[in-house]
Amino acid sequence: MPASHVTNGHMGDTSKCVLVTGGAGYIGSHTTVELVNAGYSPVVVDNLCNSSFECIRRVEEITGQKIPFYKVDLLDKPALEEVFQKHCFEYVVHFAGLKAVGESCQVPLRYFRNNLECTMTLLEVMQSHGVHNIVFSSSATVYGDPQYLPLDELHPAGDCTNPYGRTKYFIEEILSDMVKADKNLNAIVLRYFNPVGAHKSGKMGEDPHGPPNNLMPFVAQVAVGRRAELSVFGNDYNTPDGTGVRDYIHVIDLSLGHVAALKKLDDKCGYKVYNLGTGKGQSVLEMVEAFKKATGVTIPYKICDRRAGDIASMYADPTLARDELKWTAKRDLQEMCEDLWRWQSMNPEGFGGSDSEQKSSDTESGKESILGKHENNNVATPETATAQV
């Protein structure tokens, strides 16, 4: 390692250094904690378009470690190059991306530009710095409307119902082609089912700005009094109680799936795809009931029309991840709901938003970040990260 390189900001640290893109976001922040717990040295890059620096501060509080943080847009190649010059990465875990399904239908180009170009820029910079290992955040949405259940990795992918899903599918294809072209490159695609829950400490969790699109953050906001009632999107699906069925997975189990994937990369595995789910499907009304059982809080709800583009039922076959990554989801619904509620009740307004950027759906700031404007002072040194943000 060149003498000028640091791993997690401390000279002489020999633990393996991991670049976490989008590490200030919901799944990235929880994974950063688990990477520290597993002995890795994570370095976070995020443009904060959908997150806040307060989250990184909480990661530091939980782990007792300084986390080097760079407020960098991945579209900004020179700024990303600077980060790669400062650290000697062995792995990249690539969470950064826009993820709102509905928004992606309204502004598809923005999703294609951000998600695809981020990834291509990242891959180019990895290539020029000899970094050969990447884990990518994909989604069960790449399966489209299931032809059979449970969904295994052999189920056809690509017939996505929205542009967001297509960005995930296209990135999978790019990674697969890159691995074919470069024998040194290893890429693991993790197809997440429905992450919920929060860190046990109650200090960190999902913090959607504006009305939550996803079920459980909405339930939690109703419980804390921020929203009046839950709208249940349809009760006439072909499911046991007529409401949509999904495979909810605790965000800590999901995070541990990434740690398992890093170990698999050490085997020089080439291109691999794994589902990360529990293998169990739960309906909307079962989730409302589970939340009540775990927290004692009754969620008022009304039955509404179906949400456009929704799928009746999807859940994973997680066997491949069990067999090859030696990973299984261990946390049950009770724990997911308890941890979600601890986070929401301790932080009714989430991270507070005091230092957060405008969210991606706020057009002006979002546009600027997507243009990838290079500002030299964008790159904070690890020591001054807090001050820079």
Ligand code: NAD
């Ligand atoms: P999130 O929005 O909380 O985190 C994504 C992070 O990426 C944010 O902090 C955002 O600021 C950052 N980001 C976006 N564009 C960027 C750019 N151009 N440069 C730098 N940073 C950028 O989302 P999450 O729920 O933590 O999801 C993480 C990843 O997992 C995403 O790629 C998402 O598509 C994928 N995923 C999420 C779910 C889910 O239900 N949460 C399900 C399947 C897949």
Ligand code: UDP
């Ligand atoms: N859902 C709901 N009300 C909400 C949000 C979601 O009834 O406010 C339902 C949705 O129709 C689906 C399930 O909850 O059946 C999970 O939705 P979510 O958006 O969390 O996940 P996804 O559909 O993307 O898998």
